[in-house]
Amino acid sequence: MSKTAKEPVAIVGIGQTKHVAARHDVSIAGLVREAAARALADAELTWADIDAVVIGKAPDFFEGVMMPELYLADALGAVGKPMLRVHTAGSVGGSTALVASNLVAARVHRTVLTLAFEKQSESNAMWGLSLPVPFQQPLLAGAGGFFAPHVRAYMRRTGAPDTVGSLVAYKDRRNALKNPYAHLHEHDITLEKVQASPMLWDPIRYSETCPSSDGACAMILTDRAGAARSPKPPAWVHGGAMRSEPTLFAGKDFVSPQAGKDCAADVYRQAGITDPRREIDAVEMYVPFSWYEPMWLENLGFAAEGEGWKLTEAGVTELDGDLPVNPSGGVLSTNPIGASGMIRFAEAALQVRGQAGEHQVPGARRALGHAYGGGAQFFAMWLVGAEPPAA
Amino acid sequence: MPRPTVRYARDVAVVAFAQSDHLRRTDELSEVEMVMPVLHQVLAQTGLKAGEIGFTCSGSSDYLAGRAFSFTMTLDGVGAWPPISESHVEMDGAWALYEAWVKIQTGEADTALVYSYGKSSPGSVRDVLTRQLDPYYLAPLWPDSVALAALQAQALIDAGETDEPALAAIGARSRAAAEANPHAQLSGSVPQGDYQVRPLRTGDCPPIGDGAAAVILAAGDTARRLCARPAWITGIDHRIEAHALGLRDLTDSPSTRIAAERAGVFEAPLDTAELHAPFSSQEVVLRKVLGLGDGVAVNPSGGALAANPVMAAGLIRIGEAAARIHRGESDRAVAHATSGPCLQQNLVAVLEGDPA
Numbered sequence: 001m002s003k004t005a006k007e008p009v010a011i012v013g014i015g016q017t018k019h020v021a022a023r024h025d026v027s028i029a030g031l032v033r034e035a036a037a038r039a040l041a042d043a044e045l046t047w048a049d050i051d052a053v054v055i056g057k058a059p060d061f062f063e064g065v066m067m068p069e070l071y072l073a074d075a076l077g078a079v080g081k082p083m084l085r086v087h088t089a090g091s092v093g094g095s096t097a098l099v100a101s102n103l104v105a106a107r108v109h110r111t112v113l114t115l116a117f118e119k120q121s122e123s124n125a126m127w128g129l130s131l132p133v134p135f136q137q138p139l140l141a142g143a144g145g146f147f148a149p150h151v152r153a154y155m156r157r158t159g160a161p162d163t164v165g166s167l168v169a170y171k172d173r174r175n176a177l178k179n180p181y182a183h184l185h186e187h188d189i190t191l192e193k194v195q196a197s198p199m200l201w202d203p204i205r206y207s208e209t210c211p212s213s214d215g216a217c218a219m220i221l222t223d224r225a226g227a228a229r230s231p232k233p234p235a236w237v238h239g240g241a242m243r244s245e246p247t248l249f250a251g252k253d254f255v256s257p258q259a260g261k262d263c264a265a266d267v268y269r270q271a272g273i274t275d276p277r278r279e280i281d282a283v284e285m286y287v288p289f290s291w292y293e294p295m296w297l298e299n300l301g302f303a304a305e306g307e308g309w310k311l312t313e314a315g316v317t318e319l320d321g322d323l324p325v326n327p328s329g330g331v332l333s334t335n336p337i338g339a340s341g342m343i344r345f346a347e348a349a350l351q352v353r354g355q356a357g358e359h360q361v362p363g364a365r366r367a368l369g370h371a372y373g374g375g376a377q378f379f380a381m382w383l384v385g386a387e388p389p390a391a
Numbered sequence: 392m393p394r395p396t397v398r399y400a401r402d403v404a405v406v407a408f409a410q411s412d413h414l415r416r417t418d419e420l421s422e423v424e425m426v427m428p429v430l431h432q433v434l435a436q437t438g439l440k441a442g443e444i445g446f447t448c449s450g451s452s453d454y455l456a457g458r459a460f461s462f463t464m465t466l467d468g469v470g471a472w473p474p475i476s477e478s479h480v481e482m483d484g485a486w487a488l489y490e491a492w493v494k495i496q497t498g499e500a501d502t503a504l505v506y507s508y509g510k511s512s513p514g515s516v517r518d519v520l521t522r523q524l525d526p527y528y529l530a531p532l533w534p535d536s537v538a539l540a541a542l543q544a545q546a547l548i549d550a551g552e553t554d555e556p557a558l559a560a561i562g563a564r565s566r567a568a569a570e571a572n573p574h575a576q577l578s579g580s581v582p583q584g585d586y587q588v589r590p591l592r593t594g595d596c597p598p599i600g601d602g603a604a605a606v607i608l609a610a611g612d613t614a615r616r617l618c619a620r621p622a623w624i625t626g627i628d629h630r631i632e633a634h635a636l637g638l639r640d641l642t643d644s645p646s647t648r649i650a651a652e653r654a655g656v657f658e659a660p661l662d663t664a665e666l667h668a669p670f671s672s673q674e675v676v677l678r679k680v681l682g683l684g685d686g687v688a689v690n691p692s693g694g695a696l697a698a699n700p701v702m703a704a705g706l707i708r709i710g711e712a713a714a715r716i717h718r719g720e721s722d723r724a725v726a727h728a729t730s731g732p733c734l735q736q737n738l739v740a741v742l743e744g745d746p747a
Contacts, residue, residue, distance in 0.1 A: 006497050027527055059459035060481065065530070066454040066523040067481060070731040073631045074638075080649060083631040083736070084490065087453075087481035089460050095478055099490055106496035107400060122526075129459050244447075244477035246467045259474035374463045378477075 006105040008388050010227035010234035011349040013043025013220030019183040019334045022121035023214040028063060029075035032117050035216035036076055039113065043220040044231045047077035050220075051109035056086040056096025056116040057338030058373075061128035063119050076115065088242070090286070090373025092116060093217065093341025094380030097369075098240045100221050101382070105237075110223050117216035118336035125212055125337065144209060144289060146375065148201035150254040151291040155203065157255060160294065160309035162203060166194040167312055168290035169208040169332055175319055176329025178358035183213040183334040208290035208332070215336035217343045224388070235349035238366070238389045239270030240382035247375040254376055260299040263379040267368070268301070271383040272390070276301045280383070281364040282351045283317075283325045284344035286371045287332055293317060293325055300370065319359065327351065327359040341371025345382055352386040398655070403495050404614040404621030405742065406607050407436035408710035408717075413576040413602035413698035416512040422456060426508050426603045427468040433504070433605040437617040441470045444607075445500025447477040448491040450484035450507035451702050454519055465508065476500065483507060484604060484706030485629075485667075485728030485738045491608055492627060501613045508603035509702035516599050516701060524732065525634060537596055537670075539732045541588035543641040544672035548590060550642045553675045555590055559583045561671035562594035562696055569693025576600045576698040594696075597669040602700030604707045622713035622724075622742040626654030629738035634731070641733055647680045650739040656681060656725050663688050663715055663724035665708035669695040673734055677727060681739075691715065705729065709740055716744040 015038025017023070023031055032055075040046060053076050055069050065071065069085040076083070088095040093116040100114035129143065155162065170191045176182035177189075197207035227234045243263035245252070264276075273279050283302070287293045297308035302323060311317055317325035326332070328347040331340050348369035350356040356364075365387070371380045409432035417425055434440065441447075447469060453461050462479045471477060476499075480486045484507025491503035511519075517535040524530040547553050562583060569578035576598045584593025607617070614621040630646035632639055651657065664687050668674040674689070683689060690696075692711040695704050705728025715721035723743045730736040 006499075059453050060522075061453060061459045063526070064522070065526045066452065066519065067730070068523075068526075070523055070631075070735055071525045071634045073735075074633050074635075078631050079633050080630060080646070082629050084486060085481050086478065086490075087462070088479050089463060099478065099493070102490075102493050102497050102499075106493050108493055108496060242476055242478055243474045244466060245471050245474040247463050248467075249472065251472070257474075262474050374460060377463065377466075 007107050007223045009101045009104045009237040010222050010230065011219050011384065012222050012227060012230040012234045013039040013045065014346045014350055015039030015042055015218045016181045016343065017215045018181050019213040019215035019336055021213065023119065028068060028119050028122065029072055031119055031214065032072055032115055032216045033075045035218040036113060036115055039218035039220050045220060049111055050077060050113045052082040052103055052112045053078040054084045054086065054096055054100040054112060054114045056092040057118055058090060058092055059128055061123065062125050062337065063122040076113065088373055088378045088380065090337060091341050091371040091378040091380040092373065093339050093343065094345055094369065094371030095242055097219060097342055097345045098242060098380055098382065101237050101240055104221050104223050111226050112221045113218060114221060115216060115218040116339040116342035118338040119214045120212045120336065121214050144201040144204055147289055148204050151203055151289065154255045154291060154295050158306040158309060164294055164309045164312055165203065165208050165290040166191060168287065168293040169194045171318055172326050172330045172332040175327050175359055176333035179328045182329040183211050204289050210288040210331045210335035213334055213336040215334065215339050217339045217346050219346055232355065233353050233386065235352045235384040236388045238383045238385045239267040241266035243379045245377050247377055255295060256299045257376050259377060260372065260379045263381050264300045267381045267383050273383065277323060280366050280368050282327060282348065282361040282367040283323065284328060284347040284367065284369050285325050286341060286344055287326060287330050288335065290332060296370065324361045327356065327361055341380060344371055345369035349384050352384050398626065400496055401610045402623055403492055403608055403610050404618065404623045405709065405713035406609045406614050406618035406621050407433045408606050408714050409433035409436065410574050410604040410707055410710060411602045412574050413600045413700050415576065415600050417510060417601040422461065422465050422508055422510060423468040425601065426465050426506060429603045429605045430468060430506060433607055437607050439502065442473065444502050444504045445476065446491055446494045446503040447475055448479065448487040448503065448505050450480050450482050450487035450706065451509060452481060454522060455509045455511060455701060457513060483702050483704065483728050483730055485709055488606060488706060488709060489627060489629060489738065492624060495608060495610050501610045503608040504605065505608065505706065506603065506605035507703040507706045509700050510601040511599045511701050512601050536732065537591060538588045539636065540670040540672065541591045542636065543733045544590050544670065546641040547672050547675055552642055553672065558595050558671040561674050565690055565694050565696040568691050569697035572692050572697065574698065575693045578693060578697055591670060595671040597695050597699030600698060600700055602698060602703050604703045604710055606706060606710050618717065620717055620719060620744050622716035622744060624740055625743045626741040628653035629736065631736040634735060636733060642676065644676050644680045644734050644737060647677060647737040647739060650737055651681055654739045654741050656739060656741055659723060661687050661723050661725050663691065663712055663721040665692060665712040665724065665726045666690055667695055667705045667708045667728045669699050671696065676734060681725060705738065712742050716742055
């Protein structure tokens with residue numbers, strides 16, 4: 001079956017914008033081009049080296065542009081090239097990277113630019129998600145209203161003390177201070193301030209909630225020959241998968257969705273990981289509300305069921321803990337929705353390239369990037385390593 | 392008939408195709424209700440169940456559905472339990488098929504279910520499509536899809552490449568061909584009608600309607616097991632052009648030409664072409680670029696002038712071409728899908744049947 005063996009995929013360029021509440025100084029095209037140009041510069045490549053472009057973002061209503069890839073073709077150097085537009089709700093940034101990775105793995109293209117963005121200031125994400133549709137359950141006042149009951153269910157099921165969420169937020173916001181691209185830089189953050197912030201959707205407080213950001217993230221993916229020419233150490237894809245399940249049905253476990261478990265299991269199988277807690281050095285996890293850290297620690301197999309909160313409480317997930325989670329500050333500090341998943345994937349790659357700057361986890365060799373979306377129903381993950389995957 | 396020349400790691404074929412009846416309005420149906428029968432039909436053709444499919448990918452547009460994350464609901468129609476390996480493109484389903492084809496090429500899946508759908512009836516699709524234009528300079532002027540197509544048609548007439556009677560003949564031929572297509576929205580002797588935007592008359596423009604389509608892909612021996620005569624995808628490629636109409640020669644389609652070359656269209660004779668040309672004038676451009684002679688049956692299904700469910704019409708072209716190969720009516724066909732104003736983005740696939 002050597003004919004069908006996949007081409008190893010390397011990440012050789014990564015670029016982000018500085019994420020902020022509103023980028024009034026650039027158009028949507030200017031925003032995405034900034035991230036793409038930084039990724040090309042990182043890889044020391046030019047637009048001519050790119051064979052195809054794969055772009056992702058969350059709903060078009062967020063900017064009010066239908067299928068913006070058509071208008072963005074010029075800005076991303078895609079004229080005369082193939083351009084694909086992925087949309088898988090909140091997981092889209094991860095899914096987009098995986099579609100790009102598959103193009104290289106299948107040897108359809110050799111070097112691919114992948115990019116995800118959201119310019120939320122062009123519109124209003126809250127209302128973009130709240131268009132009334134007859135005979136369907138409304139989203140209950142934004143995403144927080146949808147997810148808060150599932151956090152409650154987690155607390156009830158595991159007996160987690162109600163202080164765990166604020167620990168996550170305090171950690172992620174402190175980590176963000178070490179990441180120059182993070183949106184929120186709260187220099188005066190204290191645990192007491194997080195715990196005193198207003199309750200939005202009980203038990204989720206204001207400071208345990210992601211911001212709305214403008215931002216873009218881009219990566220250059222290439223094959224083995226492309227990686228050999230890379231001026232900086234590449235990250236290598238060791239496993240990647242997507243899984244989906246229905247939004248609502250009687251058997252659904254919103255606390256720990258089966259699609260998330262299956263997706264992680266597939267990625268670990270591909271990467272030869274049998275003990276994720278020991279074998280993975282850093283995790284960039286999609287945590288839009290603080291309590292999703294302990295929940296996903298269990299869903300992703302880092303802790304036994306009911307034990308995730310104990311890792312958080314013990315400081316295991318701190319930047320200097322033995323399983324750092326969201327060293328970049330995570331979605332809690334930066335949330336250009338359509339790009340958030342790709343930022344997780346890109347930050348995982350930065351860690352294993354040793355390029356994460358002040359928020360670098362020393363000696364990180366294997367890192368997991370994770371994204372989810374919809375009603376906790378779409379999952380996308382990849383595991384990247386500092387070494388090429390075993391043949 | 393030369394043997395199919397597959398240039399990729401794996402031989403992948405379209406093994407089943409189903410589509411809805413395309414209708415002007417489907418007020419009584421949700422998108423899930425519109426998609427489900429088509430999914431059941433296409434699975435029934437192969438005997439596969441949703442849980443046995445290796446990868447699923449769909450194409451649709453939130454702007455047509457009028458709500459964010461609209462595809463999350465149609466996923467329920469697939470019956471994604473236990474969880475499935477699945478993705479979605481905010482594009483015509485032809486590009487969902489491309490993503491699925493790539494997935495099979497990686498070896499991670501042997502089969503794929505691809506579906507797409509669009510309901511244009513709840514809104515004004517001419518107005519809705521203006522929202523896909525450059526949001527700062529063009530969209531605020533609300534130039535609609537018919538007006539932009541009319542610019543292209545006039546450019547072709549000015550260049551001496553066609554005239555109004557020739558365009559009328561394309562409309563008449565398409566709708567006459569659609570008489571043999573039970574799913575078509577318009578068929579038979581339809582009057583050319585009044586000018587919509589000069590030089591385009593009603594008969595040069597696609598009907599507005601709702602519809603869905605689905606395809607199953609399979610690799611190698613799996614395809615042979617599921618289908619008596621698989622439609623092998625011997626080439627597939629897609630390319631995009633600049634967005635601004637002022638940067639393009641509207642009488643040409645370089646993106647189609649590059650995609651066709653990469654897909655191997657010109658390497659052997661064709662007998663069938665299913666072209667996604669929502670306007671009669673666009674068929675003129677595509678025929679020229681693809682070098683289609685009189686011996687090629689162009690849009691024997693009636694094409695997009697007979698039924699144009701936005702987001703599904705391109706996937707239907709691939710499905711219709713494949714179905715002709717399944718039935719033994721074609722040996723080598725080209726299928727084409729388009730997106731964006733005036734043929735901005737184009738996908739070309741070559742489908743071939745095994746020699747008899």
